[in-house]
Amino acid sequence: xxxxxxxxxxxxxxxxxxxxxxxxxxxxxxxxxxxxxxxxxxxxxxxxxxxxxxxxxxxxxxxxxxxxxxxxxxxxxxxxxxxxxxxxxxxxxxxxxxxxxxxxxxxxxxxxxxxxxxxxxxxxxxxxxxxxxxxxxxxx
Amino acid sequence: xxxxxxxxxxxxxxxxxxxxxxxxxxxxxxxxxxxxxxxxxxxxxxxxxxxxxxxxxxxxxxxxxxx
Numbered sequence: 451x452x453x454x455x456x457x458x459x460x461x462x463x464x465x466x467x468x469x470x471x472x473x474x475x476x477x478x479x480x481x482x483x484x485x486x487x488x489x490x491x492x493x494x495x496x497x498x499x500x501x502x503x504x505x506x507x508x509x510x511x512x513x514x515x516x517x518x519x520x521x522x523x524x525x526x527x528x529x530x531x532x533x534x535x536x537x538x539x540x541x542x543x544x545x546x547x548x549x550x551x552x553x554x555x556x557x558x559x560x561x562x563x564x565x566x567x568x569x570x571x572x573x574x575x576x577x578x579x580x581x582x583x584x585x586x587x588x589x590x
Numbered sequence: 591x592x593x594x595x596x597x598x599x600x601x602x603x604x605x606x607x608x609x610x611x612x613x614x615x616x617x618x619x620x621x622x623x624x625x626x627x628x629x630x631x632x633x634x635x636x637x638x639x640x641x642x643x644x645x646x647x648x649x650x651x652x653x654x655x656x657x
Contacts, residue, residue, distance in 0.1 A: 527631050528619040 459499040466492025541579065548572040592651040596624040600640050613637055 470489030476482030505511055552568045599609055606624075610617040612637070615634065622628035630650075639646040652655075 522633060524603075526616045526619055526633055528628055529616060531628075 456500065456503050458488070459496045461502070462492050463496040466490070466496060543573070544575060545572070545579075548575070592626060592653060593623060594648055594651070595638065595649060598644070598649060599624075602642070608627050612641060629636075 451556050461567065468489070469485045470493060471547045473482045473485030473487075473489055477486060482568065548568060549572060552565060599606070604612075605621045606614050610620045613620075613634070619628065623630060635646055635650055642649065643648050
């Protein structure tokens with residue numbers, strides 16, 4: 451793990467604490483429950499990551515950690531290609547998954563705000579893909 | 591695209607880990623190259639050919655896809 455990962459985890463931990471703190475004031479409402487759960491999730495996952503970071507820094511774990519880094523060389527072109535393919539496939543799945551979710555939400559009469567948010571996300575994803583494609587077209 | 595990487599590497603007495611360290615890629619990349627599951631970039635292909643001091647055509651064999 452790099453130093454930047456630690457800062458990243460600390461930022462998310464602070465956001466988790468803020469969410470939990472804000473959520474406890476309106477517990478009982480769906481908004482408060484959501485914030486508390488989200489906050490608790492962020493706190494737990496980021497504390498685990500921070501502990502992992504400090505454990506990897508210990509001298510007795512350093513050798514093992516170096517081996518792990520060696521196995522996942524950051525500029526390894528195959529790893530980069532796999533990550534890009536995975537991101538692209540996930541994007542394609544989401545472009546199909548989101549409309550299905552919208553239809554399901556509409557069928558079950560779920561709050562229109564949620565449906566509008568999902569539709570906005572779907573449109574954003576679609577537009578974002580086109581814009582990035584245009585930028586890349588000009589760049590390469 | 592086929593390649594003779596495994597033969598060449600074994601003739602030189604190198605392990606996959608050693609070759610991966612020399613080429614600054616992961617061991618899995620060498621494994622995938624040797625199995626023919628992954629086609630390298632032109633840069634990596636040249637790096638491999640240069641390391642073994644062989645023309646690129648002797649390491650990688652291009653075959654046109656049959657339709």
